[in-house]
Amino acid sequence: MTVSDVPSDALILGGNRIPFARSGGPYAGISNQDMLTAALEGLVARYGLQGAKLGEVAGGAVLKLAGDLNLTRESALGTPLDPRTPAIDVSRACATSLETVIRVSNKIQLGQIDSGIACGVDSASDSPIEVTPRLRRILHRAFAAKTAGQRIKALTAIRPADLAPVPPRNGEPRTGLSMGEHQAQTAAQWGVTRQAQDELALASHQKLGAAYDAGFFDDLVTGYRGLSRDQNLRPDSTLEKLGSLKPVFGVSSPEVPEPTMTAGNSTPLSDGASSVLMGSRQWADERGLTPLARVVDARSAAVDFVHGAEGLLMAPAYAVPELLDANGLTLQDLDFYEIHEAFASTVLATLSAWESEEFCREKLGRGGALGAIDRSKLNVVGSSLAAGHPFAATGGRITATLAKLLHQKEVETGRVQRGLISVCAAAGQGTVVLLESVAD
């Protein structure tokens, strides 16, 4: 029997990330490749992968420079991994590294590879800046010129206005609205209160802070450039402090009568990188690595936010029921929920949607509501509001964290634990993953 005849579980064996920093902060001027290399180096060191030839390193960045064509491969080449380890760059906005987890998992389950790393990186401090389309055309003509005269002639077409760089667009190309503006409409639509958002944000900071204090992240995070914890983390924040902040999104939108989203309950632009080590059971055993969880299943969905049929970040509300149905589970069968906190109101709107009879009947075509969840199982060690959100690094952060939580809980209780990851993404997309603990 060849390797590919043996279907294998795709096991999550561990993870490593660098602390996330606020954009323009300690990692300003640091390239994506530097950060991703550091995250991978830490993973290699933690799991003794020096010289190991893995099946694949799958990674990506959302804000990617044109020169970073082979970002993941170049980063992997900078580590002590066997240089014959292949790599691929993947992209699905904020769900990028969750997609890399799915990709590596699928390949392992199909027996195409026995091991791999899923990873992602983003630097909002080093985002690409482009030239105007006109200047680009002139430059291309000049580069293609055969004689010096032709070249000069081409270049003389440049006008001062052509020299202004084009900064990255902070908005959905099809609506011109920023993500925050979109979400402000969703929050208003679902009647998500300011109080509820601030409470969720505060809880995120407190839970992340407590987890750091308890050493939970000792084997998930590797310090980088003097940072040993996420820079955005404010465990001693208070509801009063959060309540004193002015709303920043939806303030001039007629569709948002009472803006509620502030810098405190929205995730700031961040820099950082994360990685997840995955392998088959046999590969893990051979290397003496303890499996934490297995990837059970995954789904992606998209919504029509362009024509206003649904909120920009609501796709996970559709993807999760599909994932649960496919696995014969109800929403309440889960032991941990990791719902990415792009904004506090994203999490709250998603939960409200599942609690709504109307939404679940009309939009999901179900008999009734999915119902409420036990909130004490939601983002139990904090999430993006406290940690920050370097777009393509978030899925990797959540996957490694959840795998560790599931494993710990099974060791503690002796019962198999299930966890859900839900990540919303730009352009109305969402990716969700179901993990199950492994504890032997």
Added chain:
Amino acid sequence: MTDAYTRFVRSTPGKLLAKQVGLPRPAPLPRRGDRPEPVLGPVVVLGESEGADQIARELLGWGADVRRRFEELRGVGTVIAVLDEITAPADLGRILLPLAGAMRSLAPGARVVTISRPARGEDPGQDAARGGVEGFLRSLAHEMRAGGTANGILAADGVGLTAPGVLGSLRFLLSARSAFVTGQLLRVSSTAGSTTEDRENPLAGRTALVTGAARGIGAAIARTLAADGARLVVLDVPGAGTELSRLANELRAVPIQLDVTAPDAGQRLVAALRDRDQRLDIAVLNAGITRDKMFANMTAERWDPVLAVNIASQISLTDALIEAGGAGETGAVLGDQPRVISLASTSGIAGNRGQTNYAASKAGVIAFVDALAARLESLGGTANAVAPGFIETEMTARMPALTREVARRLNSLQQGGLPVDVAETIAFLASAEAGGLRGETVRVCGQNMVGK
């Protein structure tokens, strides 16, 4: 790594100027890679005792060119004066004076080693003679030239001169690994320990923890222990995580990110070691910080962290390691005959202006290893300390230029040591041979002119 002044006085015009004005001219110190042979020959073994004959035979066994007198020798690489049986001060001259005429013919980087016994407060005449060796040796070390060193071994009564601790100390002091150790006496208190078979990898099969390993002296210690064949567990604060990962990748070591001053640091270390199936044979407690300030300006913010990192953490970590169980017990994280080596400082011996907090912590370390050695005895273990003097590191590079320049010259070798010099002494104390050294503090200071 050579400082600018030293580079200058080694240049032709610099040499000329330095000679005329009488400036210090530090000699290049060969390290392990520059001088791999164990003994710089020829060797002259002085002394008439049975012990002297044993040492001479031993050195022949190491492949050295061994003589018993200086006659007919034009250059001398090594002199070993065996003084184990002296009974009165008059004996000193008889054995040592022949060396006087040979001092000018010592080779660059020469080694002089005395082997004698410590005074024990019983026989006044004998103790006077034994005590006299120390004064002779420390003064001779000041007179050594061209990178030569002079050190002594004090073998306790009852410890034969072929005991592992005596021969191990001798081997260390004669090698290039002790390049920056001079004017020191190593005290061998017992016959414990064993002779290493594998000279290339004296620490093969041993696992060593190094705290504060991410950079500076800690990284040098980790690299040196790894070069001696040890498996490494490297520990540093989470903030230095990336540097720690790089070192771990380089040495194929197990990295542990931990703030050693966390209240549960000991438990976390034990848990991390168990988690990774690691059992420590060697623990090098190197993590340390400075917060220098004159005592008149001292605050708790500057005092407390220095004491917490430099000494309190060492106590709590070793407590946790020992409490996790002895060798053979389930859950034990210490191996058989564990070796603990702690980082003290010459500041902890002599004190240093502006370093009351640092010196208090480091003097604490010196007393701590003595007590710890007694506690580890039942496990067949030892604890010792190393006290570096001025070592060229990122930390000393931040000193004011003039202070730094003066600090460099204030020792018999007229230069700063390198992190590897500290590391080599630690590697020796971690070796099987060093089992007879207990609670000692070995200075690696080029005979810095402060304290003992």
